[in-house]
Amino acid sequence: MTGTKSGRSLRRLRIRLRHALTDVVALIYLALCAVLLGWALVVSLTDDSGESMAAVVPLLATAPASLVVLALPDGAAPLILAIVFGALANATVIGWCSHTLRGKSY
Helix, strand or coil: CHHHHHHHHHHHHHHHHHHHHCCHHHHHHHHHHHHHHHHHHHHHHHCCCCCCCCCHHHHHHCCCHHHHHHHCCCCHHHHHHHHHHHHHHHHHHHHHHHHHHCCCCC
8 A cells, every 4th residue: 555655656746846847937947057057068178278167157056956066076077967966956946936936736
């Protein structure tokens, strides 16, 4: 019986996440984060000195969840992963808040 209950709980959670991440405000935030990440990658790749701090901008735009990068090893892949994780986590919260403020339920 507990398997059925947990199956329903996971399904409900998946539906709530989908609603939160497909909210217009959350999608605008995700698009902004994608643009900032793309800009940071272009600036960092075209900088010959190797002293570009452009990655700080998308990192701060996706904080606090993206600050897990401090616990990850150095490199571009963990940084990008942390920014993507932070953007998704923040977009979920933004979408939930947007739905709640508009009075819509899941």
